[in-house]
Amino acid sequence: MTPAIGKRVHMEPQTIHREDIVRWINDFAQVVAVNRDHLTELDAAIGDGDHGVNMDRGFRAVAAKLPSVGDKDIAQILKTTGMTLVSTVGGASGPLYGAFFLQEALSSAGKEELSLTDWIAMLEAALNGIIARGKAAIGDKTMLDALAPALQALKDAAIRNATLAEALTQSADAAQDGMQATIPLVARKGRASYLGERSAGHIDPGAASMYLLLKTAASTLASG
Amino acid sequence: MTPAIGKRVHMEPQTIHREDIVRWINDFAQVVAVNRDHLTELDAAIGDGDHGVNMDRGFRAVAAKLPSVGDKDIAQILKTTGMTLVSTVGGASGPLYGAFFLQEALSSAGKEELSLTDWIAMLEAALNGIIARGKAAIGDKTMLDALAPALQALKDAAIRNATLAEALTQSADAAQDGMQATIPLVARKGRASYLGERSAGHIDPGAASMYLLLKTAASTLASG
Amino acid sequence: MKKLINRADDVVRESLEGFAAAHAGMVRVNFDPIYVARIDAPVRGKVGVISGGGSGHEPLHCGYVGMGMLDAACPGAIFTSPTPDQMLEASKAVDGGAGVLHIIKNYTGDLMNFEMAAELARSEGIEIDTVIIDDDVAVTNSLYTAGRRGVGLTVLAEKITGAAAEERRSLKEVGDICRQVKDWGRSMGMALTSCTAPHIGHAMFELPDDEMEIGIGIHGEPGRKRMPVQPADEITDMLMEPIISDLPYRRGDEVLLFVNGMGGTPLSELYIVYRRAAEIAAQHGLKVVRSLVGPYITSLEMAGCSITLLKMDETLLKLWDAPIKTPGLRWGI
Amino acid sequence: MKKLINRADDVVRESLEGFAAAHAGMVRVNFDPIYVARIDAPVRGKVGVISGGGSGHEPLHCGYVGMGMLDAACPGAIFTSPTPDQMLEASKAVDGGAGVLHIIKNYTGDLMNFEMAAELARSEGIEIDTVIIDDDVAVTNSLYTAGRRGVGLTVLAEKITGAAAEERRSLKEVGDICRQVKDWGRSMGMALTSCTAPHIGHAMFELPDDEMEIGIGIHGEPGRKRMPVQPADEITDMLMEPIISDLPYRRGDEVLLFVNGMGGTPLSELYIVYRRAAEIAAQHGLKVVRSLVGPYITSLEMAGCSITLLKMDETLLKLWDAPIKTPGLRWGI
C-alpha cells in the first residue's frame, strides 16, 4: 500500500511556496465561513458566543486583502494576514491569531520556500507569540491545547523522517486530539474561566478554530 | 307551582334593610375576590388587565371599612362604600363604581328601609351618575350595558307587581344578558376602544363585574 | 413571570421607598396618600405643575419631579390611574399661591380621577387648570374611541411646562404653553414583545416570535394592527409617516425628535431608529434642532419604541434648554 | 430573534450613525477606524481619558464621551473588544500633550488589544498610562481565572477619572485617582433572562422560567451558579454579602451605592433592589452619600441587575459631583 519512496518524492511536494501559503489562508477563510455558526455555538456555551463571527470577520478581510500582496514574499503575506486580523477581529482571538501570523512572518523572513523544518520553526514561533501575548499555559483550555500537540507531532514526524504531507496530516490529527482533550478541562484563561467547573464538558472554541487552521494546512499544503 | 300570594308575602321580604345592604356589599367583596383573575383576564384581552385587581383592591378596602359604619344608616353605608372605592380603585372603574354608590347614597338619603321602588330609583341614580362621569352611551361596550337592561327589567317587574325577589332575579338575568350582549360590540369608550374592531368578540370586563354586583344583590337581598 | 420584586402587591410602595432613599436630596415621598413632591415644595408664587398616572412607565412621572419640571407626581397602581385623593393632596402640597396645573394623559380613568381631584381642590380654594395630552396618532377615529391616547409627548410637555412655571409665569400662561406643546406634538409606537404586569403574572398579550404590534399604547394594550416583523428602517417609516402627515409640518419647521424605548429595547436599537427617523425628517425638510433618545416613558420591560415629533419655536426651545434637575432628566444644573 | 435592527452586521455602525446625529453637539464619530471623541478634542494640556470595549453595553462607553468624563471611546463589535488601531487613533485624537489614560475592563481580549494599542501609541511618542478595572467579586478564584471581570465600577471610574483630568491633573495623578476607584469599589450581578446578540440570533444561554443566574458578567456569559428565582430582597442579600465582605468596609465608611440595570429590567424593579441594598448598607454602618440607579452598563436586553459599592472620600466625592456633560450622564452643566 505504501508507495515506493522514489515515487513518493515526485508525487508529494517537500516544500511550501508562496502560492501555497496564499491558498492555505484563502482556503481557511472558506473553512471559517462554513464553520462560523459552529464556532459561535461552541463559544456561546462557555464564552460570549462570538468566536465564529470574529474569525469570519477577520478572514473575510484577509481574503479581500491578499490579492494586493499576492506578488510579495511569504513573510509579507503572513505579516499582512496578521496585521489584518489584529485590526479587524478584536476580542481575544484577534491579537492571538494576529500574533500567530506575525510571528510566522518574522520566522519566515527572507524565505522563498519553506521546508518541513522551516514550518516547524514557524509554528514554534507562533506558539511562543501566543503565549507571550496571552500568558496561558498548556492545559488552560485555549487554542494552545490544539497548537502545542500539533507542533509536537510535527517534530516527531521530522525525527521519523516523515514526508511533509505525512507530517502535516499527523499535526492536524494531533490538533484534533488536542481539541477533543479540551472537553474535560476547566478553563483558566479567557472568558470561559469565569464559569469555573461549569466550563468542563465543552470543546474550547479557540482550540476548534486552531484545529481547523492546521487541518486546512494539511489538506492544502500537502496536496501541493 | 306558584306559591299562594298570602304565603309569599311572609316568606320573602319586600324591603331591604341596613343589614341587607351591608351583607350585599360584603358578599360582593367575596365574589370579586373569587372572580378577580377572571375579571383580570377579560380586561387583559381588550384593556390593560387590571379590572379584577382594581375591584378587588377596592372592595377589600370597603369590607375593611364597613364595620366602622355598621351602625350608620343606609345612605351613610353606601356613601362610605363609594368614597372608599374612589380613593382606592383608581382607573376608570374607581370613579364609576364610586359614582354608582355615591349616587345610590344620595338617592336613599334618610331612608330606614328600601322598597322595590326605592331600589329602582337608586339604580336609576347610579346609572345617571355613571353616565355623567363617564359620558358613555348604551352600546359603547361598558358596564352600562349590564346596568341599563337590569334597571329596565326592574321597572318591568314593578309594573307586573313582581315580588322584590323576582324583580332582583330578573334584573340579574337581564344584566347577564346585557353582559353577554357586549361580546359582539365594538368598544367606543375606555381603553378597549383603542382596539377598534379587534375589541369585538370579548365580554366587557366592567359589564361582567356589574353583572356580578347585581347577581349578588339578587342572591343576598332576595333571601333576606 | 420573573421579576426583581418581593410581592406583587408591594411593588409600587417598595419601589417608591427605594426611589425616596436614592433621591432624598431632590424629592420627598408621601405614602398616604401616595405622591412624590419636589423637596422644596410649595415654591411660593410659582405655579405648581403636577401629573400622574398608572405606575409601570418609569421614569415617568415620579422621575420627573424636581426643579424645572414637575412639582409633584401621583403614581397609581401598575397601569391604573391614581385616585383623586392623591391628586388633591399633591395639589395642596405644591400650591404656592399661584394655582396648580394638572397635566393628564388622555385615558378614561386618568381623566375621571383628575376631574374629581380638580373639583375637590377647587372647592378647597386652589385654582386648577388642566391640560390633556393626546398625541397618539395610532388612534385614528377619535370620534368612536376615548380619543387619542397620551404617550411620548407627555415627557416633553412636562419638561417644557415645568420650565415655564419656573419662570414664574401665570397659571394661564403656563397652561397655554402646555396646550401649545399638546397641539404641536405627535407620537406613534410599536412593540416587539408584550410586557408582564406583576399582578397578572404573564404577558399581557401573546405575540408570536415573528410578529410585532404597530400602534400600541403604553399599558400593554395590544396595538391597532399586527404584522410580520420588519427591518428597523421600515418600522421607522411606518411610525413616521402617520406622524408627519397628521400635523401639517412644513418644510423649514424646526422640530424636536424623541425616540423613546418601551423598557426592554437596547439603547443601540433606539439609535438605529433615530438614524432613520432623522433621515425621514430631513427628507421632509424638517430641521431637527433637539433630540432625546432613551427609555423615558416605558411599559415595564416591553421591547419596542415610540417616536415623538414636536414642532419648536423660540419659546419652546428656550424652555426645553432651561436647567432641570430631576432623577430622570437633568441638565444645566 | 426580534430586534429593531436592519442587518446584524450593520448594528454597530448604524447605531453610531444615529448616535452621532442625536448628539452632534457633544461628540464626533470617526468611522474608520471607529471611535467616538468629544467634540472639542484634543483639549490642550489635559490628560486624555479613553476607554472602550465590546458594543452591547450602551450607554457604556460611547455615551460617556464628553466634558467631564471620557475624551474618546472605542466600540468593538457586539461583546467583542475593539482592535488596537481604534485605540491608537483615539489616543492620537485626544492627546492634548499631557498623555492619555486607558481605562480597561479586565477581559482577556480587551487587555491584549489595549496593550497592543499602548505599544503602538508609545512608539508614536504618546505617553500612556493604563488602569484595569476588575471589580466583579463573583469571580472568586482569580488565580485560576483571567481574574475578576470589569463591570459596574467602570462607569464610576470613568466619571471620577474624567473629572480629575478636567482639573488638569497630571497623567500620574489622573491614573492614581482611577487606581483608587479600582481599589475601593466592588460589584456583583445577576440575570433573570439571557440576552440575544444580533449575530447569534438566539438567547446566549437558556434559563428556565423559574431560575436565575447569580454572578454573571456583562456579555451574556452564564454566571457562576444557577438557582431558583428568589424574592428581590433575598437576591439583593446574595449580591451585597460578597461585596461587603470582600472589601473591608468599616462602620462609618461613606459609600456610593450604584444599582445598575442590565437592559431589560424596569426601573421600578431597580429601585426595589436599591431599597434593600441601602438597608443592608445601613445595617453595616455604611453611610450612603451618593446613589446611581439605572441602566448604565447593560447586556443588550438582559433582565437583571448588578450592585456596585464604592467607598468615597472627600476627593472622590468632589470629583463625582463635578459637572459632566455626556449623552449618558449629565449634571451641573
Ligand SMILES: Nc1ncnc2c1ncn2[C@@H]1O[C@H](COP(=O)(O)OP(=O)(O)O)[C@@H](O)[C@H]1O
Ligand atoms: N490568554 C489566552 N491565551 C490563549 N488563548 C486564549 C486566551 N484567552 C482566550 N483564548 C482563546 O480565545 C478563544 C476565544 O476567542 P473569541 O471568542 O474570539 O474572543 P473573546 O473571548 O474575546 O470573545 C478561546 O476559546 C481561547 O481558545
Ligand SMILES: Nc1ncnc2c1ncn2[C@@H]1O[C@H](COP(=O)(O)OP(=O)(O)O)[C@@H](O)[C@H]1O
Ligand atoms: N366612559 C366609561 N363609561 C362607563 N364605563 C366605562 C367607561 N370607560 C370604561 N368603562 C368601564 O370600565 C371598565 C374597565 O375598568 P378598569 O379596567 O378597572 O379601568 P381601566 O380601563 O382604567 O384599566 C371597562 O370594562 C368598562 O366597562
Ligand SMILES: [Mg+2]
Ligand atoms: Mg468569544
Ligand SMILES: [Mg+2]
Ligand atoms: Mg383595566
Ligand SMILES: [Mg+2]
Ligand atoms: Mg388600568
Ligand SMILES: [Mg+2]
Ligand atoms: Mg467576545
